Amino acid sequence: MLLSKEQILIKYWGFNTFRPLQEEVINSIIKGNDTLALMPTGGGKSVCFQIPALMKEGLCLVITPLISLMKDQVDFLKSKGIKALYVNSYMHRKEIDYTLDECVFNKDVKFLYIAPERLTTEIFRIRVSNMNINLIAVDEAHCISHWGYDFRPSYLKIAELRDLVPRAPILALTATATPDVLKDIMSNLKFKHENIFKTSFERKNLVYQVYKTEDKLKRLLNVLNEIKGSGIIYARTRKSTKEIFEYLLKNKIAVDYYHAGLDIKVRNRIQSDWMHGKKRVIVATNAFGMGINKSNVSFVIHYDFPDSIEAYYQEAGRAGRDGNISYPVILYNDNDIAVSKFILESGFPTLDEIRNIYDALGNYFQLAIGAGKDVSFDFEIGHFSEKYNFNPVTVFNSIKYLEKENYLIATDSVNISSKILFTIPREQLYDFQIANKYFDNFIKLILRSYMGLFTEFTSINEYQIAQRAGISKEKVAELLNQLNRLNVITYVPAKAAPQIIYNTGRVDSKEIFLTKENYYDRKELAISKLNAIINYIQNTNKCRSQLLVSYFGETNPKRCGICDVCKNRNSIEINKIEFDNLVDIIKPHLLGCPMKLDEILHITREHNEDKIIKVIRWLIDNNKIKYTENEELRWNK
Secondary structure: OOOOHHHHHHHHHOOOOOOOOHHHHHHHHHOOOOEEEEOOOOOOHHHHHHHHHHOOOOEEEEEOOOHHHHHHHHHHHHHOOOEEEEEOOOOOHHHHHHHHHHHHHOOOEEEEEEOHHHOOOHHHHHHHOOOOEEEEEEOOHHHHOOOOOOOOHHHHHHHHHHHHOOOOOEEEEEOOOOHHHHHHHHHHOOOOOOOEEEOOOOOOOEOOEEEEOOOHHHHHHHHHHHOOOEEEEEOOOHHHHHHHHHHHHHOOOOEEEEOOOOOHHHHHHHHHHHHOOOOOEEEEOOOOOOOOOOOOEEEEEEOOOOOOHHHHHHHHOOOOOOOOOEEEEEEEOHHHHHHHHHHHHHOOOOHHHHHHHHHHHHHHOOOOOOOOEOOEEEOOHHHHHHHHOOOHHHHHHHHHHHHHOOOEEEEOOOOEOEEEEEOOOHHHHHHHHHHOHHHHHHHHHHHHHOOOOOOOOEEEOHHHHHHHHOOOHHHHHHHHHHHHHOOOEEEEOOEOOOEEEEOOOOOOHHHOOOOOOOOHHHHHHHHHHHHHHHHHHHOOOOOHHHHHHHHOOOOOOOOOOOOHHHHHHHOOOOOHHHHHHHHHHHHHHHHHOOEOHHHHHHHOOOOOHHHHHHHHHHHHHOOOEEEOOOOOEEEOO
């Protein structure tokens, strides 16, 4: 018997009430409507597709580029007794084949998480039309828009599912999108009707702060001593994360650092320590944080500011998910702005550079022209760059443009454990053990250690098996590989390295071209987005919350009253309307010609002199007006 949405919420999530907008989105999907939900980071987007999927027969297809997130959500659903599976580029073809068959023939499967690049593979397209799909959920939906901050060409293929699964509605989910991006999402997903549900971008419990400082480390330490609780510090480079970590450690802060270059076991340990409060602070590149479910983050400090408002809003939004007052902070100086502009320029390699790197990739993976379609390869950018004497930054950005032009796909590193599946029935395995005494005890140990080995790919730990068997981990891997070659099991070794997946067979590099939309238009867009975040940090006049929500298209937002700009203005002890009126009186005079202070006070004599002086002082402090050499005040145009 199928449960109601309220019963499912209580049974699986333990809540009696929905968060804002969740119920409205769920009701829209239940009615079969294509739906676009714009909800803040930590707003409970996953519940919006998980509950309606559980209310119906069939399974929900969840499309997400975040491989670590799909693994976490599948593990969570399984812990609740809900059958969920995923398919990504780290999986062996046999494992993918088995998983997709389960989705066709096993009615208990309720969720299939899949990376967007897998949608166009023949193995998926053959199976999907035979699946009973009740909903298609598209996470990070802004990736489908050319105007979004993280456009991915593979997302444009999602609309093709309409022909293969015509009855399933689509739910598009995103936390950051401008009005143009929202329209693009609905158009590219072929919505039957415009249907948007969105919450305000205003986060009333976030106290936005920006500090311009030449000594960022000292100011960082001061901020950490002022703000209590746990938090994240974002830095641009791996080197910076370690330098900041060492400085804070020397100053007795419980801290660790995290970046994609660390060993996967080290990263897991660091993340776990921070999640469970063993470390107060984690210094990280932006490789850290996506999908992190820690509600009591008191601060997110950007030691280096990101390259767009969208990225900043999403990263800053990891603070204060518990509703308590929290602090997104940016530290910057003039050099940071210059560096950001240089990085933007270096983010657009020349066509010749991109072609050379594409050629080198083919040689690195030993691919002939025409070979490699849909094949994934482990890829270490440092090793590749060193071998072919490339700048790693140029390699990274070249791969991004090869990805945008749909030649290949690059995935981030992720921790995928080893898996095995017995490919022969129990009776046949018993005969094999009798005939092959060498493997008998080892097979018995595996059967005692893990459940479900004959029905699904099961995660294993070679180190634990080695301890129980009294042999080395290398010997365990050797035995598993031997059983794999004998077709007794399918063994998929653990993977942690990033992946390169070829969308087409390798082509002659002379055939590589860059379209105007994917290169030149995106460069203009990148400049625009960088200018927006620079305007945000340099602003000293307008409420920071107002700036952010206005950027995302909200009209007439209110002052938050708690950001650094608002507090500075509040300290004048003049209400907003009176303050703005006095500025409107002073500004036209100073735009006309410079004036002495006593001249301004004479012109504005009908108003309170103390308040006029306080407004002028605020305008001077915030660089709106300046003194000339003749000690006159003029408006700073």
